[in-house]
Amino acid sequence: MRTGIARRHRTPEANPVIDGLSSHALSEIYRLERTRNYLQPGDVRAAVHLWMDYVRRPERELWHDDEWGNVHWYCCGNPLEARALLDTVTQAMSPRTARELRQIISKFDDV
Numbered sequence: 001m002r003t004g005i006a007r008r009h010r011t012p013e014a015n016p017v018i019d020g021l022s023s024h025a026l027s028e029i030y031r032l033e034r035t036r037n038y039l040q041p042g043d044v045r046a047a048v049h050l051w052m053d054y055v056r057r058p059e060r061e062l063w064h065d066d067e068w069g070n071v072h073w074y075c076c077g078n079p080l081e082a083r084a085l086l087d088t089v090t091q092a093m094s095p096r097t098a099r100e101l102r103q104i105i106s107k108f109d110d111v
Contacts, residue, residue, distance in 0.1 A: 047082035054079030
């Protein structure tokens, strides 16, 4: 180990691993999360997982959320805001990597 070089330790929460994305796409997400003021490390991964978990819920729960809202979203994250964030991120990405992320998101949108 060289002295004088500060190493960044990445926590699992900041790890942008998303199943189905290439290493190129993951590195672009990693870069975006560190250069955009609306993103924090791990935000894109968290948004994908929040959206995935939301769309896999039973339909009756989705209906209740649509009608009355969900009081737990303030602490656990709003999946609709997460989906909007994913749209914003895909617009900031290069066309090739945005296409990769959109393919993953579209699988959940189809549910």
